[in-house]
Amino acid sequence: MKDIFNAPFVEEMKKTTANMYRLGWDERNGGNISYMLNPTEVGEYLDLNNVIRTIPTGFDATPLIGKIFIVTGTGKYFKNVIDDPETNLGIIRIAEDGTTAELLWGYKDGGKFTSELPAHLMSHISRLEANPENRVIMHSHPTNTLAMNFVHELDEKKLTHSLWQTCTECIVVFPDGIGVLPWMVCGTNEIGVATAEKMKDYRLVVWGMHGIYGAGKDLDEAFGLIETVEKAAQLYMLTAHLPRVNTIRDEELAEVAEAFGLEYRKDFLDL
Ligand code: 13P
Ligand code: ZN
Numbered sequence: 001m002k003d004i005f006n007a008p009f010v011e012e013m014k015k016t017t018a019n020m021y022r023l024g025w026d027e028r029n030g031g032n033i034s035y036m037l038n039p040t041e042v043g044e045y046l047d048l049n050n051v052i053r054t055i056p057t058g059f060d061a062t063p064l065i066g067k068i069f070i071v072t073g074t075g076k077y078f079k080n081v082i083d084d085p086e087t088n089l090g091i092i093r094i095a096e097d098g099t100t101a102e103l104l105w106g107y108k109d110g111g112k113f114t115s116e117l118p119a120h121l122m123s124h125i126s127r128l129e130a131n132p133e134n135r136v137i138m139h140s141h142p143t144n145t146l147a148m149n150f151v152h153e154l155d156e157k158k159l160t161h162s163l164w165q166t167c168t169e170c171i172v173v174f175p176d177g178i179g180v181l182p183w184m185v186c187g188t189n190e191i192g193v194a195t196a197e198k199m200k201d202y203r204l205v206v207w208g209m210h211g212i213y214g215a216g217k218d219l220d221e222a223f224g225l226i227e228t229v230e231k232a233a234q235l236y237m238l239t240a241h242l243p244r245v246n247t248i249r250d251e252e253l254a255e256v257a258e259a260f261g262l263e264y265r266k267d268f269l270d271l
Helices: 008-022 117-130 143-151 156-164 189-199 219-239 250-259
Strands: 032-037 053-056 068-072 089-094 100-106 136-140 179-181 204-207 211-216
Touching: 008 032, 008 068, 008 219, 032 117, 032 219, 068 117, 117 136, 117 189, 117 211, 136 219, 143 211, 143 219, 156 179, 156 219, 179 189, 189 204, 189 211, 204 219, 211 219
Parallel strands: 179 204
Antiparallel strands: 032 068, 032 136, 053 100, 068 089, 089 100, 136 211, 204 211
16 A cells, blocks of 8 residues: 555645645635545555545535545644645545435544535536536635725626736636625535536636635636636726726637637626
């Protein structure tokens, strides 16, 4: 059996959480990540018949039965993952009943998966239907994205449009736009259902005045989506209160999207 501490997926989680922490996106225990793993690969590091304990999830994830995820722990700090992955992360498998998580590794101090597991697993279900390659759901509290939530309308078309207008390549990175939910109580099945509904159409979902979700085929894709939104939001916040001299016109945004051959939300432009 290979050493789990050298597993590439543990390394990736360590590096990603450390980056997110350093960027100021994940204060204290803010943010959470779930990353679907290849069972054959996990089997090189762990005995898949050895379930350390079972933890009820409180919702039905039947489409994910047998799937294995590495997931950040609830209440755990992203800054600490790099030094103690076995306490701050866990590897879980969705059991045959669809409502229980079988712990295969981690949460060493008796902890459990993120309180946002409903939003994560329900979003995995939505994204896998949209793209069978999807593996990662990532939640974070990026500073400028959040700041923008307080000064900009929480409207999918208007928010996407404002962000597309800040950098030429935003429309290339997220041509599908950004889904937006109003403020809701977090950590519930209700916000999970609402997020997953948006994830049918969007890889990015803003939780009004809370944070953002990104989805992707790997950690880089989910991270890159959130990173690009955050950069755009920073540019917005740096310029929103200043007189506007230049702007990227909607015709130009359409030109970029078409030059890259992208399917984009044409209805989010005013052409
Ligand atoms: P957890 O510590 O349960 O992951 O919660 C953090 C968070 O960001 C809630 O939305
Ligand atoms: Zn949060």
